[in-house]
Amino acid sequence: MAGSGDAKPSAESSAKATEWRRESRFYRRSPGWGWLLGLLLIPLLFGWLGWSNLKPSVNAQLPSAGVTAPSVSAPSLNLSPLSILRNGNDFTLAGILPDLSVKNSLLATMKGALGPSVNLIDKIDVATGAKAPAFDGLDAVLKAAADIPNFNFTVEGGTLTLTGTAPSEEAKAAVEAAAKAGxxxxxxxxxxxxxxxxxxxxxxxxxxxxxxxxxxxxQTGSDKLTKDGQQQLSSVVSAVTACPDVELIVIGHTDNTGTDAINNPLSERRAKAVSGFLVAQGIPADSVTSEGAGSTEPVADNDTEAGRAQNRRTEIKVN
Structure with a gap:
């Protein structure tokens, strides 16, 4: 009798074995071109989807037909104060510059434009963080203003102001043209x-x-005007007295160093000192009032030396 190992397989078992071998051959089969093509296309698909998400923001910057592109305005300038005041052959420089190299550059430009005999009165403060204008156009402006003995050139924020008395309209226009070009x-x-x-x-x-x-x-920590401060206010008096019936409000300000208990009274006293000087110089007392704002109305960043210097100021508002 034959052993169990010699028994012939049934038809059902033969079918199952055949099916198993087919499935086994199917799963062991190496990937064809379809799989490889899919592996290549999947990264490209994800990349295309990512570009589609970015595309609107890029296209938004480009004008299409019938669509007006949004205008982009240049950031506003915030230059630190700088003033050049002429009194005959004397030129007083006041304001805030970032460092000595910029200050020396300004002085060299002035001497180059006006000659070595000019008398430069240096009242400039140096403070870290100050923003200075370019001096390239200063030579042309000073030469155009040669016939204006009381010429004043002032830059602050994003504004350039010219004052003085020109001998003619042509001289006034020449200074303006030079300033615009510079x-x-x-x-x-x-x-x-x-x-x-x-x-x-x-x-x-x-x-x-x-x-x-x-x-x-x-004077430091005081409400007493220095000689420079008095000279500065004298120019204000000349401008105001030429325009009668105006009212002035003098407002004192401090930086945020110290406490309100110190800053508020100091700002009030300094405002009163300025208003008192204006009245003593001939401005009617009933047209001048004063007040102190302490450190509540800064015009610059109190976190920088230059900003604090700008905030320690006295305003005169004209009504």
Whole structure:
């Protein structure tokens, strides 16, 4: 009798074995071109989807037919105050510059434009973080203003203000043209008057702001004006007295160093000192009032030395 190992397989078992071998051969089979093509196309598909998500933001910057592209305005300038005031052959420089190299560059430009005999009175403060304008156009402006003995050039924020008394309309226009060419990105206020013409009081506030661009000097921790501060205010008096019936509000400000208990009274006393000087110089007492704002109205960042210097200021508002 034959052993169990010699028994012939049944038809059902033979079918199952055949089916198993077919399935086994199917799963062990190496991938064909279809699989390889799929592996290549999947990364490309994901890349295309990623580009589709980015595409609207890119296209949004490009104008299409019938669609107006949004305008992008240039950031506004915030230059630190700088003023050049002429009194005959004397040129007083006041304001805030970032370092000595920039200050020396300004002094060299002035001497190059005006000659070695010019008397430069240096009242510039150096403070980290200050922003200075370019001096490339200064030579042309100073030469155009050669016949304006009381010429004043002031830059602050994004504004350039010109004041003084020109001998003619042509001289006034020449200074303005030189200033526009030198600083085309600044707003220009030309408050230069013409000799013999009636003074214009339309831009008196801009003229006063130009004279006060550099903070008025007080003795340290005091409400007593320095000689420089008095000279600065004398220019304001000349401008205001030419425009009668105006009212002035003097506002004192401090930086945020110290406490309100110190800053508020100090700002009030300094405002009163300025208003008292204006009255002593001939401005009617009933047209001048004063107040102190302490450190509540900064115009610059109190976290920088230059910003704190700008915030220690005295405003004069014209009504």
């Amino acid at each position: 600083w085309p990105n600044l707003q220009l206020i030309n408050n230069i008057s013409v000799k013999g013409a009636a003074p214009s009081c339309d831009n008196l506030q801009a003229t006063v702001d130009a004279y006060l661009a550099a903070p008025i000097k007080f």
